[in-house]
Amino acid sequence: MSQKAHLLVFILTITLVGCQPKSTKVFTEDDITILPKPKELQLNSGGFLFTENTKLIVSKDSQKEVFQFIKNAFKNVSGWDLEFVESAPSKNYIQLNLDDTLPDEAYTLAVTSNHITIKAKDNAGFLYGLETIRQLLPESIESKSIVNGVNWEIPNISVNDEPRFKWRGLMLDLSRHFFDKEYIKSTIDQLAAHKMNVLHLHLVDDQGWRIEIKKYPKLTDVGAWRVDQEDLHWNSRLSVKAGEKGKYGGFLTQEELKEIVAYAASKNVEVIPEIEMPAHVTSAVAAYPELMCFDNPEPVGVPSGGVWPITDIYCAGKESTFEFLENVLIEVMEIFPSKYIHIGGDEATKTNWKICPHCKKRMKNEKLHDVEELQSYFIKRMEKFINTHGKKLVGWDEILEGGLAPDATVMSWRGVKGGLEAASQGHDVVMTPGSHCYFDHYQGPQDDEPLAIGGYTPLSKVYEFDPVVEGMSEEDAAHVLGGQANLWSEYIPTPEHSQYMIYPRIAALAETVWSPKESRDWGDFSNRVKHLFKRYELQGINYAQSAYLISKSTEANLDTKTITLSLQNEFPKADIRYVLGEGELNDDSKKYSTPIKINSTTNIKAGLFLDGKLSGKVFKDTIVFHKAVAHPIEYIKKYSDSYQGVGPYTLTNAVRGTTNFHDGQWLAWLDDDMEAIVELGEEKTISQVALGTMENQGPGIYFPTKVEVLISMDGKVFETVGTIERAYVKNGNPVLKDFAISFEERNTKYVKVKATNLKKAPNGGGTWLFVDEIVIK
Incomplete structure (x- = not known):
């Protein structure tokens, strides 16, 4: 080869080695589907193309941890092991630059064809900037295996972003159904991906104590396990006697919880423990009965299902109660460095406090007028203890009753009234109203959804949430820390079901607590969330597609x-x-x-x-149009005022009810039989009559035990033409059923249908009989 040829090869080689691959794609606004929506974003021409030579610039080891999820993602999909370096090359790199002038958790992102720069004052901002890059990359970045033929390219953009609220949370209920360490860590990953920063762990409730307390081992030996009645509806499970051995449950050791807390910290997620008091503690008092009222309280078992009213609560009169709780909280605070300790404080039925000699003595000594003030004493005393350890108390809005503890933070769940009241008194507030933030509610047409506790909170309803509510002054609004979704787990037994209830609703909530309110647009969000669905699929998340239903x-x-x-x-x-x-x-x-x-x-x-x-x-x-449609109907005993359907014609309007018994198409009788007469007007030939009914044993709705059909020509003298009898059967799910009675053709002008109410539920409560149509053929 000639000297000239050698020189040409050398120049060509240098040119190829030194050339950063150029972006060829023309990006548009439609390519940007970041969620939650950034505060400010500008699309520029061109793009940045990741290659196996892209460098990750770090100035300290903690930044390597922030980079790790992006580094791992590229390793999964391309096999590249992107290199950490301390100084930037001339091009093809991502750099994290400290900027103390930015607010907490804020970041700026500048993407050019040459390099990417993220500025933030802390690792939280760097993390969120990298999460934005992740959403700019092709969706297949979420894959778990090598993906071929993809250009890992993102648009050149400028982003200035920061959260609207500093509390952006999700509560997981580990008590009603237990979820292990790995599921909790995977949830933390998703919180970070959605720019959420609080994980509230509901560790204690009637049905299970889920945290190891070394000073009181029976809390987990006894309280973490219940008799397995998972085959029954939550609210139809039988009562459990003291001492019955439980097999369903589990708990997290202190080492596991410390691991969770450390992992969460690396994702800018604060883990807040909730240790319920004074109610929702049957699991604790089953282990240590002396914590209840009276000198020799009757021992109880750990409930397998719903408990109401909640009367087996801590005694507010015994000093030993406070000694126990303080010892528990000392161990809790050693595990959780969180600024906040949640103590519940909700739904205490204080029947025993009214008659317990210890409680009565406490009220007398402390000059308390009633048991509401006694609860306030209880909460204020626990707050003082928590404050002495450098922590702040958080409680559900019931802690307002009887007077609020001086420095308490209120979680407003019974609507927004509690939040308004607390903020007006100068207390910090986290808004989490059941109407918008309870993810245990149904999110789609109930007949097409898995069993849930009730309610209806679809994706669009979550997106309407705003923590600052009408009626708040500017001063009050300053006390609103943010918002939180709550996933109570009575009806959620598996991680897959839990994911179904969380995603994509958490994406809607994330935007409401991160993005500026004026940027809120349901149509725009609807488009962006569809792209998020594809990412969920690649990550193996069992997300709900209910919004499509x-x-x-x-x-x-x-x-x-x-x-x-x-x-x-x-x-x-x-x-x-x-x-x-x-x-x-x-x-x-x-x-x-x-x-x-x-x-x-x-x-x-x-x-x-x-x-x-x-x-x-x-x-x-x-x-179905049948012979009773639009004909008048007479009720021998009127239906309940609570369930009036669309009025008397509910049973002859051809519109059928769903398993959602609040859908406005049901009539109901409480502890009473149904008896109704349909007037056909002229004489008609019929051969079948069916009664549409529903069973949902949790809220006390039961099929009739007997259905009888009678006919008459004059509306006075009736003849029975058929009967169906059905004994009670345990049933854990809502079911629709037509009780159809067929007979030889008969002529009639009147049809009477009788349905016999069960009248007494297996758990001793009342029974509802729900009916939606009388179908005559």
Whole structure:
């Protein structure tokens, strides 16, 4: 080879080695789907392309820990092991620069084709800047294995971002169902990904004590285990006697909890322990009965399910109660460096306090007028102890009753009233109203969802949440620390179910507590969250697609004997298509745009179409027009005022109720039988009568034990044409059932239906009988 040729090869080699790959993609605003939405963002031309030679610039070891999740992600999807270096090369690097002028947790992000710079005053800001980069990368960055053919490229942008509130939390209830260390750590990962910074662990409740306390080993030997009745509905489980050996449960050791706390700290997540008092403590008093009222209290067992009213609570009169709690909290505070200790304080039924000689003596000595003031004494005393250890007390809004402890922080869950009151008194507040923040509620059409405690808190409702509420002055609003989602676990037995209830609702909550309120836009969020769904899938998260589910609303016109059917899901401008009758649902099906009028028995199928393809579960329903539709009905004993459906015609309007007994299509009788007479007007030939009913044993709704159908020509003298009897059967889930009675064809003008109420539940409570339609054929 000639000298000239050698020189040409050398120059070409130098050129190739020194050249940073150039971005070829033209990015648009639609490519940016960051969630929660940054405070300020500007899209610039060009992009930064990650390669195996991209360097991670660190100035101290703690920054290596912040970088680790990005480093691990690239190792998973590309096999690259991105290198840490202390000084920046000329190009192709990410650098973290300290900037003490920025607020806590804030960051600025500057992406150019040459390099990426994140500025922050702390590792929290660096972490959130890197999480933003993660969401700018292609969704396949979340994969667990090598991905080929992907350009790991992000747009050139400038971001200035900071949280609106400093408390952005999630509560996990470990008591009702136990979740282990690994699940908690995976939840911490997701909190960081959503720029959330508080994990509130509900470690104590009636059904389980979940934290090791070395001074009181029976708290976990006894209190962490309950009799396994997982096959029964939470509120229909049988009472447990003292001493019965439990097999369901578990607890976290102090070493496991310290590991969780340290892991959370690396993700800028503060773990706040909740040690309930004075109520929700049956698991504790089952282990140490002397903590209850009276000198020789009756021992109790650890409940397997719901407890109400909650009367087995700590005695507020015995000094030994406070000694016990102080000893427990000393060990708790050694594990959790958190600024806050949550002490619950909710739902205490103080029946025993009113008659306990120890409590009465305490009230006399302390000049307390009633048991509400005694609870206030209890909370204030515990707060003083907590304060002496450099911590702050947090409690549910019931701690307001009887007078609030001087430096307490209030979690307002019974709506926002408690938060308003506490803020007006100069106390810090965390808003967590059940209406928007309780993730144990249903999030989609109840018939299509797993069993939940009740309520309805869909994704769009969570997105409406705002911690600063109407009626707050500017001074009051300054006391609002932020907001929090709560996942109570009575009906959530597995990690997969827990994920289903958390995601994607946590994404909606994250935006409400991070992003500026004026940037809130449901349509924009709806688009961005769909991209997040793909990331959840790649991460193996069992997220809910309930927002896609189609639901119906119906309205009956009894004059024209027509039903108007509306279809919807949560997303605006959804492409819903439908077919009536027996046709196939496909991309040629009619697009839904206006309510559908129906005047005869009709099958309907509907589905959501994304990019022209059917997506998710197909909605199916049958509107049945039968011989009782729009005919008058007489009730021998009127239904309950609590469940009036749409009035007397509820049972003859052709609209069927769902397993959501609050859907407005049910009539109900408490401890009473149902007896109703349908007047057909003219003589008709019939051969079957069915009664639509529901069973949901948790809230005390039971199938009838007997259904009887009678007919009459004059409305006075009735003849029985059929009977069904059904004995009580244990059932853990809501179920709809038509009790159908068939018989040889008969002519009649009146049809009477009787349904016999169970009248006494197995647990001794009252019983509801729910009915939604009398179908006559």
